[in-house]
Amino acid sequence: MSRYIVKRLVAAIISMFFLITITFFLMHAIPGGPFSAGERKDLNPEIIEAIRARYGLDQPVWKQYLNYMAKLLQGDMGVSYKKTNYTVNELIGLGFPISGEIGIIAIVIALVFGIPLGVVAALKRGSWADMASMIFATIGISIPTFVIAMLLMYEFCMKHSLLPTFGWGEIRHLILPVICMCLSPIANITRLCRSSMLEVSRQDYVRTARAKGVGEGSVIFKHMLRNAILPVVTYLGPLVAALMTGSFAIERLFMIPGMGRYFVNAVTDRDYTVIMGLTIFYGAFIMLCTLLVDIAYAFIDPRVRFED
Amino acid sequence: MGEHLLEVKNLRTNFKTSAGIVQAVRGIDLHVDAGEFMGIIGESGCGKSVSMMSIMRLLDDNAAVKAEKIEFDGKEMQELSRKEIRKILGNDIGMIFQDPMTSLNPLYTIGNQLMEPLMKHQNMSKARAKERAIEMLETVGINEPDKRLKQYPHELSGGMRQRVMIAVAMCCNPKLLIADEPTTALDVTIQAQIMELMAELKEKFDTATILITHDLGVIANSCTRVVVMYGGKIMEEASVEDLFYHPAHPYTEGLLRSVPGDGSGSKERLVPIPGTPPDLLDPPAGCPFAARCPKAMRICNQAPAQLTTVGADHRAACWLLHPQIKDMKGGE
Numbered sequence: 001m002s003r004y005i006v007k008r009l010v011a012a013i014i015s016m017f018f019l020i021t022i023t024f025f026l027m028h029a030i031p032g033g034p035f036s037a038g039e040r041k042d043l044n045p046e047i048i049e050a051i052r053a054r055y056g057l058d059q060p061v062w063k064q065y066l067n068y069m070a071k072l073l074q075g076d077m078g079v080s081y082k083k084t085n086y087t088v089n090e091l092i093g094l095g096f097p098i099s100g101e102i103g104i105i106a107i108v109i110a111l112v113f114g115i116p117l118g119v120v121a122a123l124k125r126g127s128w129a130d131m132a133s134m135i136f137a138t139i140g141i142s143i144p145t146f147v148i149a150m151l152l153m154y155e156f157c158m159k160h161s162l163l164p165t166f167g168w169g170e171i172r173h174l175i176l177p178v179i180c181m182c183l184s185p186i187a188n189i190t191r192l193c194r195s196s197m198l199e200v201s202r203q204d205y206v207r208t209a210r211a212k213g214v215g216e217g218s219v220i221f222k223h224m225l226r227n228a229i230l231p232v233v234t235y236l237g238p239l240v241a242a243l244m245t246g247s248f249a250i251e252r253l254f255m256i257p258g259m260g261r262y263f264v265n266a267v268t269d270r271d272y273t274v275i276m277g278l279t280i281f282y283g284a285f286i287m288l289c290t291l292l293v294d295i296a297y298a299f300i301d302p303r304v305r306f307e308d
Numbered sequence: 309m310g311e312h313l314l315e316v317k318n319l320r321t322n323f324k325t326s327a328g329i330v331q332a333v334r335g336i337d338l339h340v341d342a343g344e345f346m347g348i349i350g351e352s353g354c355g356k357s358v359s360m361m362s363i364m365r366l367l368d369d370n371a372a373v374k375a376e377k378i379e380f381d382g383k384e385m386q387e388l389s390r391k392e393i394r395k396i397l398g399n400d401i402g403m404i405f406q407d408p409m410t411s412l413n414p415l416y417t418i419g420n421q422l423m424e425p426l427m428k429h430q431n432m433s434k435a436r437a438k439e440r441a442i443e444m445l446e447t448v449g450i451n452e453p454d455k456r457l458k459q460y461p462h463e464l465s466g467g468m469r470q471r472v473m474i475a476v477a478m479c480c481n482p483k484l485l486i487a488d489e490p491t492t493a494l495d496v497t498i499q500a501q502i503m504e505l506m507a508e509l510k511e512k513f514d515t516a517t518i519l520i521t522h523d524l525g526v527i528a529n530s531c532t533r534v535v536v537m538y539g540g541k542i543m544e545e546a547s548v549e550d551l552f553y554h555p556a557h558p559y560t561e562g563l564l565r566s567v568p569g570d571g572s573g574s575k576e577r578l579v580p581i582p583g584t585p586p587d588l589l590d591p592p593a594g595c596p597f598a599a600r601c602p603k604a605m606r607i608c609n610q611a612p613a614q615l616t617t618v619g620a621d622h623r624a625a626c627w628l629l630h631p632q633i634k635d636m637k638g639g640e
Contacts, residue, residue: 204411205412208405208411208412208413209424211364212428212476213397213429214424216390227413227414227415302414303462
């Protein structure tokens with residue numbers, strides 16, 4: 001097991017190297033730059049040149065790449081070109097706890113609602129409960145979160161002024177963003193759980209359990225659910241990474257100071273160091289999540305063995 | 309009527325499907341006595357498994373089971389609640405299924421699955437259940453039982469898994485064991501071992517056994533009494549000797565002709581039964597076998613024949629056995 005983890009970590013480092021390299025050169029291949037003349041018409045060309053020299057942008061790209069890698073190995077991801085006075089490490093350090101908090105709550109809620117809904121839908125197939133949860137799931141998957149966000153804002157903030165439209169720091173600020181973030185995961189988990197429960201319910205070992213006279217609760221939870229949960233666990237890896245690093249639309253709409261909003265802004269701003277920092281952080285995070293999922297898999301399913 | 313361990317009268321099972329109502333079992337009478345080894349034979353889809361599952365209420369909700377009587381050990385099963393049925397399943401009635409590769413839960417150890425019914429039905433402590441589980445694995449011929457307890461199903465071969473299934477079914481000392489094609493998914497040498505084991509256990513525990521199979525060879529070697537099913541109905545019921553030497557129903561005759569002989573080199577050809585089994589969505593009004601029967605008469609297509617006594621403990625449902633038709637034939 002520990003050998004397997006070491007192997008996976010080595011593979012992750014290699015993947016990270018390629019991810020960083022490819023992103024770096026792609027990013028520089030896009031025309032324009034953080035201080036390109038077209039953007040700052042108010043400044044003299046000499047001053048722009050001086051700024052570019054200050055950040056090392058006047059050097060050939062391969063040299064910039066080597067400089068960046070050298071600093072990265074020391075854990076320094078540089079300073080932001082646009083949000084001056086902030087290093088990229090600081091931006092992530094400030095934004096991630098906020099996005100992560102919303103993300104974790106959304107994931108827990110998604111699991112708490114999604115799994116039981118899926119199980120009930122599968123067990124009562126064809127009943128009104130099944131229909132209702134499937135209608136809900138289809139809506140949750142097909143309506144974009146920003147549309148839901150605006151509808152919720154209109155209903156709860158404008159019409160009834162129950163909740164604030166923006167702000168951060170209190171529980172009431174969390175409610176609407178979390179609802180928006182967890183709807184589509186709930187829908188997906190419900191569908192996944194329903195279909196895998198249906199598949200498992202037809203398995204011979206479930207019939208065996210019933211033929212042993214095992215109680216219905218034990219048949220469902222011990223014999224069916226543990227088998228049926230595997231696809232949900234697989235889905236959880238990328239989901240955790242995506243939710244915890246924040247959503248651009250939701251953080252924009254609710255003015256949340258998380259890190260989700262940087263994902264798009266940094267690219268349009270050509271804020272090279274922030275683009276790189278977010279890519280590295282997201283990449284590492286998603287690799288960590290998939291590793292955790294694979295380890296969790298081995299605990300749930302004894303057939304999964306880590307070959308050394 | 310306490311003489312039979314299990315007595316079933318006029319059992320009918322229908323399935324509601326999108327295509328219509330499938331009449332899988334169409335009025336069968338069955339009985340098994342304590343300690344008896346009974347066989348049910350028939351081709352795929354003739355209702356043999358479904359009839360057993362109906363008795364044990366293991367069918368899905370789209371199945372409707374009706375019977376005049378399903379009496380097990382003096383209790384009318386249809387009057388019992390699901391909870392009461394669960395007390396019987398795994399305890400008084402054990403069941404073995406066709407495919408040992410899929411019949412055990414892949415996520416739990418052999419020990420866990422074997423101890424489950426012991427702790428549930430016999431109120432055993434974990435330690436006591438473990439002792440008993442080891443004992444049972446030894447009984448079914450599994451070596452190093454304490455090591456096996458900690459293993460998962462995927463670590464065992466098909467034959468071993470079927471032995472484990474037998475251990476699970478037998479661990480609470482059931483009065484009745486229902487074996488649903490226990491050897492079909494196994495290769496021939498393992499088949500023989502499993503049948504030998506079942507015969508041994510039957511002797512040892514004196515458990516009544518219902519063996520469901522489509523393999524006449526398996527029936528010949530193990531059962532004392534055989535029921536032949538076709539198209540959801542019972543065609544013939546006889547002792548194993550009568551069935552093989554004096555079959556009374558053309559379907560049974562056909563089955564016997566379709567099996568290779570004793571290997572003595574006779575040049576007898578195998579004769580398949582032409583045609584396919586009837587569609588149970590729209591079963592024929594008469595004898596279900598009439599369409600494939602070489603001896604079919606006009607009446608065979610019009611009304612089903614009733615089970616007629618042919619000899620001691622030997623009954624068959626064929627119009628040829630009807631006294632009037634017998635007379636006519638005799639008069640020809």
